[in-house]
Amino acid sequence: MQDALVERLSSPVPRYTSYPTAPHFNESIGSEVYADWLSGLTAANRLSLYAHIPYCDRLCWFCACHTKQTLRYEPVEAYLKGLYAEITAIGARVDRAAPVTALHFGGGSPTLLRPDDMRALKTCLETNFSFAGDAEISVEMDPNDLDDERHDALAGIGMTRASLGIQDFDPRVQKAINRIQTFEQTRGVVEAARARGVRSVNCDILYGLPFQTMETLAETVRAVISLAPDRIALFGYAHVPWMKKHQTMIDEAALPGILARFEQMRMAGEMLVAAGYEAVGIDHFALPADRLALAARNGTLRRNFQGYTDDQADALIGLGASAIGQLPQGYIQNMPATGEYLRRAEEGGLAAVRGYALTDEDRARAYVIERVMCDFGFSFADVTGRFPSFAGVIGGEAKVFAASDKDGLCRIEGDCFRLTLAGRPFARTVAAVFDAHLASGRGRHSVAV
Missing domain, CATH: 3.80.30.20 (tm_1862 like domain)
Known part of the structure; x- marks a missing residue:
């Protein structure tokens, strides 16, 4: 039973060191936008x-x-x-x-x-x-x-x-x-x-x-x-x-x-x-x-x-x-190629070539995903206080997932969505439940364990 669970829940998912993740960055966010953000x-x-x-x-x-x-x-x-x-x-x-x-x-x-x-x-x-x-x-x-x-x-x-x-x-x-x-x-x-x-x-x-x-x-x-x-x-x-x-x-x-x-x-x-x-x-x-x-x-x-x-x-x-x-406005990434990075840096100082401007929904989902990855859960009241416009949708997703969870990964405890001890090794997989961008299929990821 445990072996089957591990194999099934090990499908590739992001490591969630950001949300949205780097494959969703785009070239519309460059040095001009970055300069405004810095200012x-x-x-x-x-x-x-x-x-x-x-x-x-x-x-x-x-x-x-x-x-x-x-x-x-x-x-x-x-x-x-x-x-x-x-x-x-x-x-x-x-x-x-x-x-x-x-x-x-x-x-x-x-x-x-x-x-x-x-x-x-x-x-x-x-x-x-x-x-x-x-x-x-x-x-x-x-x-x-x-x-x-x-x-x-x-x-x-x-x-x-x-x-x-x-x-x-x-x-x-x-x-x-x-x-x-x-x-x-x-x-x-x-x-x-x-x-x-x-x-x-x-x-x-x-x-x-x-x-x-x-x-x-x-x-x-x-x-x-x-x-x-x-x-x-x-x-x-x-x-x-x-x-x-x-x-x-x-x-x-x-x-x-x-x-x-x-x-x-x-x-x-x-x-x-x-x-x-x-x-x-x-x-x-x-x-x-x-x-x-x-x-x-x-x-x-x-x-x-x-x-x-x-x-x-x-x-x-x-x-x-x-x-x-x-x-606070979003993510920014510099040119990866060192030669082109040097040209951009020496010509104008800034070498940003892509990024992502966060929406309010992105911020709400980023917060919930970070709490799942850090605390193995979150408080519905906390999310409501911070992101009232999206708390209902995200809370509903959490409750639906918990109700359909047959593997004992999580549960609803009063005001909180919590991963169980058995579910903690699969936190990346649970975090993906709240990822509204994952279905777009951008990027390939490493296995979840």
């Missing part, structure tokens, strides 16, 4: 910045990020010039009194930047934006890139959270995904970051990888727990070779099936909870004192393009090629 931000708006470095010195075959491999540093230097131009252009359009409360460096591999360039990039950001004194600064780190000078530079730019991609420590799995990274390397990076005062460490683990077994995954989970990270993300490998051609390097015959993936997810989650971590949403775990765990407990957990977050900013500004931003 609408005021001193009362808290800002979050995402700076994208779309380069790696090796290409991991599992990766679904917008990135490219380079063994020369010249393309990175050229890219940074364009990034500086975009930062300057956006900073000129945003009220300088608006505080930046969070900054995330993502990639690609931000840690391949030379130490002087790390510092120069942070200086450019500080010159054009006003950072709050307690701003969170997180950096995605590749242990293979790091040395003492880079560790010192990261400490110098004020990094508060080190985020390490681990995926799996098993040598056979690492070879199959072209991600060679020893436990000793990883432990050294964690120790170096903590020695320099970094107060939070996040580690990413993947399940569903080629040649991964319950035993090898369990060994990886135990090794990660021994590092005592504050947060752990447990992601399912998204095999999307139609989007990322380098994933064709992965032998599909070596990938675990749907049932094996589900068991890997369940086992790893139980191990993390047994080790003292609290489950946060569908795929994150945090120590009880961590801000992410606190947000999950007090109902302020959010979800954006980086996944689960406690970031309460009013606007997320994406910087760099392919970066996506989220403003």
